Amino acid sequence: MGSVATGAVAPRAAEPLFSFGVIADVQYADIPDGRSFHGVPRYYRHSLAVLQRAVARWNATAGVKFAVSFGDIVDGHCPRDRSLWAARRVIAEFDKFRGGPTYHMLGNHCLYNLPRSDLVPLLRIPTGDGDGDSGRAYYDFSPFPGFRVVVLDAYDVSALGWPQDHPAAKAAAAFLMERNPNEEKNSSDGLAGVDRRFVKYNGAVGEGQLAWLDGVLRGASARRESVVVCSHLPMDPGAAYPESLMWNYGEVMAVVHRHGCVRACLAGHDHSGGYSVDSRGVHHRALEAALECPPGTSAFGHVEVYPDRLVLVGSDRMADTEMRF
Numbered sequence: 001m002g003s004v005a006t007g008a009v010a011p012r013a014a015e016p017l018f019s020f021g022v023i024a025d026v027q028y029a030d031i032p033d034g035r036s037f038h039g040v041p042r043y044y045r046h047s048l049a050v051l052q053r054a055v056a057r058w059n060a061t062a063g064v065k066f067a068v069s070f071g072d073i074v075d076g077h078c079p080r081d082r083s084l085w086a087a088r089r090v091i092a093e094f095d096k097f098r099g100g101p102t103y104h105m106l107g108n109h110c111l112y113n114l115p116r117s118d119l120v121p122l123l124r125i126p127t128g129d130g131d132g133d134s135g136r137a138y139y140d141f142s143p144f145p146g147f148r149v150v151v152l153d154a155y156d157v158s159a160l161g162w163p164q165d166h167p168a169a170k171a172a173a174a175f176l177m178e179r180n181p182n183e184e185k186n187s188s189d190g191l192a193g194v195d196r197r198f199v200k201y202n203g204a205v206g207e208g209q210l211a212w213l214d215g216v217l218r219g220a221s222a223r224r225e226s227v228v229v230c231s232h233l234p235m236d237p238g239a240a241y242p243e244s245l246m247w248n249y250g251e252v253m254a255v256v257h258r259h260g261c262v263r264a265c266l267a268g269h270d271h272s273g274g275y276s277v278d279s280r281g282v283h284h285r286a287l288e289a290a291l292e293c294p295p296g297t298s299a300f301g302h303v304e305v306y307p308d309r310l311v312l313v314g315s316d317r318m319a320d321t322e323m324r325f
């Protein structure tokens, strides 16, 4: 998506309340460089160097209290029998961040080679029920008084990661069968406009998660908190290509807009990045992918949080973006 704001950040007058690190789509694999389905170069080994530079920068920047990885830490091309090792290697790099925890979320690539029942504990995703057996992978936390971060599971309803006979996998298969005419369900051929999102590598937030989100945002509104929603999949057509959008982004945004406390929705998945402000003033920022940085270049950043705005301070391939509330 080519609409990322650059150079739009006003001079900073005061210290931020706190900051957090961001990086998306590391998609590490110990394999030679390759290309996406559409021919875009992908640097599977160099992406680990991008992550290392991100962690070094976060460690050197005052006030970075936590980091968020927007999913896809390991690429689907990683040999299956090396995927657990690769995921652990990436997590070990995140663990060198000394400012606080890294919060993870599920992306399609991790789910290609690792079942979600393994990924949820590996990524230390808080499950809400204490044992991780439910596969639940959405959560929220308050990093600072007056602020809340919500992490969505964009593959709650998905053809990826669940056992084939799981209700979520069956629902996803039926959903795709109804909306995507292609035998290859990763293909958006023949689909028009935002319907091009109805492909197998995307997913949806399920009913239970929608109800949970409604409750979290109701509570946040009552406490007058400002909320940032994080998701692997983007949720506004202005910030991402149609092929990258969450299947039911409209349902999620209806819940978000009902409460008026969400200031920004941050996402990964759309590797070229994008930015928009929706009709209700919510900022949407899809973050540029670490995977597609040619050697020597980077895409990571940190978000400075002020009472009235968020300022994404990006590295070279991640554009700066100011998001005023």
Ligand SMILES: Nc1ccn([C@@H]2O[C@H](COP(=O)(O)OP(=O)(O)OC[C@H](O)CO)[C@@H](O)[C@H]2O)c(=O)n1
Pocket (backbone or CB within 6 Å): 036, 037, 076, 108, 109, 184, 186, 187, 188, 201, 241, 243, 244, 269, 270, 271
């Ligand atoms: N037309 C297509 C597009 C993709 N595929 C296959 O689907 C798998 C996932 O694609 P990939 O580009 O690797 O997904 P990412 O999550 O890295 O990127 C996000 C998208 O670009 C968002 O738009 C992979 O196996 C592809 O080969 C396909 O068959 N047909």
